[in-house]
Amino acid sequence: MNVMQKFLLFSMSLILWNNVIDCKAKKDNTKNCAIKPNLSKTAKVTTDIPASKKINTSDLIDEMYKNIKHQISDTERSMVTKTGGSPVYGEIKFDSLKKVLDDLNIKKTDVLYDLGSGTGKVLVQGYLDYPFKKVVGIELSPTRNHHAETIRKNLEKKNLITKDRKFELYNGDIAKENISDATVIYMCSTCYPEELMAKLTERFSKLKPGLTVITLKALPDNYEDFGLKHIKEYKLPMTWSEGSPVHIYKLEGKAKKAAKKAKK
Ligand SMILES: C[S@@+](CC[C@H](N)C(=O)[O-])C[C@H]1O[C@@H](n2cnc3c(N)ncnc32)[C@H](O)[C@@H]1O
Numbered sequence: 070m071n072v073m074q075k076f077l078l079f080s081m082s083l084i085l086w087n088n089v090i091d092c093k094a095k096k097d098n099t100k101n102c103a104i105k106p107n108l109s110k111t112a113k114v115t116t117d118i119p120a121s122k123k124i125n126t127s128d129l130i131d132e133m134y135k136n137i138k139h140q141i142s143d144t145e146r147s148m149v150t151k152t153g154g155s156p157v158y159g160e161i162k163f164d165s166l167k168k169v170l171d172d173l174n175i176k177k178t179d180v181l182y183d184l185g186s187g188t189g190k191v192l193v194q195g196y197l198d199y200p201f202k203k204v205v206g207i208e209l210s211p212t213r214n215h216h217a218e219t220i221r222k223n224l225e226k227k228n229l230i231t232k233d234r235k236f237e238l239y240n241g242d243i244a245k246e247n248i249s250d251a252t253v254i255y256m257c258s259t260c261y262p263e264e265l266m267a268k269l270t271e272r273f274s275k276l277k278p279g280l281t282v283i284t285l286k287a288l289p290d291n292y293e294d295f296g297l298k299h300i301k302e303y304k305l306p307m308t309w310s311e312g313s314p315v316h317i318y319k320l321e322g323k324a325k326k327a328a329k330k331a332k333k
Pocket residue numbers: 149152153154155156157158159160161183184185186187188189190191207208209210213241242243244256257258
């Protein structure tokens with residue numbers, strides 16, 4: 070080997086040495102070894118999305134809802150009352166719902182129902198910030214449900230609704246609409262009549278054991294007869310109060326048996 074050849078060999082070794090061979094194949098179960106260029110020590114690599122591009126759900130909701138009104142006509146109000154519901158409107162605050170849903174450790178097999186979904190804010194937060202495979206809203210007022218539809222379409226336009234996760238809205242009565250696949254139920258039920266609360270409690274007893282019910286108004290006193298267990302009570306800010314009760318119930322395995330017994 071002459072001097073020139075030795076010099077060339079030495080240079081090539083140096084170039085190779087200056088490359089980081091990222092060979093974690095065994096550890097990562099990755100077959101290919103990637104050779105990454107050696108970056109200068111001052112260069113910073115980040116795979117994070119810049120903060121400016123990250124979606125802040127609370128801000129997004131504020132922006133999307135700035136022109137959405139929940140007021141409805143007198144005719145609609147009396148229709149809701151005559152059906153057995155309550156037309157009164159109020160919402161849980163973003164951080165209050167966050168507290169409750171964070172504590173529940175939502176999984177991607179979970180299905181959220183908002184019974185009396187109004188303009189759909191709870192569903193938007195649930196869909197964007199938790200892995201629910203489906204969120205469903207049921208609302209008696211056509212006007213409020215129409216607003217929720219508008220919001221859902223906006224989310225679609227922003228590509229925030231994906232095919233593998235559903236976002237459904239129904240204009241109907243929560244005492245009658247299908248809720249059979251619910252695993253988490255939310256209801257801003259403060260003004261719901263006792264008869265409606267009793268009917269809903271009976272409906273819950275027929276759902277899948279493990280069901281979580283989040284309700285602002287407590288379930289009727291005989292909830293245990295329907296296989297439900299009171300797990301927790303929070304006091305959280307709502308749009309109308311700084312500390313409203315939020316009750317959490319769980320449906321236990323013996324639900325069907327208990328419900329049948331209670332009916333006899
Ligand atoms: C207090 S608001 C809550 C809105 C929404 N869930 C939220 O927290 O942002 C209750 C909603 O339930 C609706 N509602 C009342 N009775 C109902 C019934 N029987 N069936 C369906 N919706 C009902 C009302 O029209 C109202 O929009």
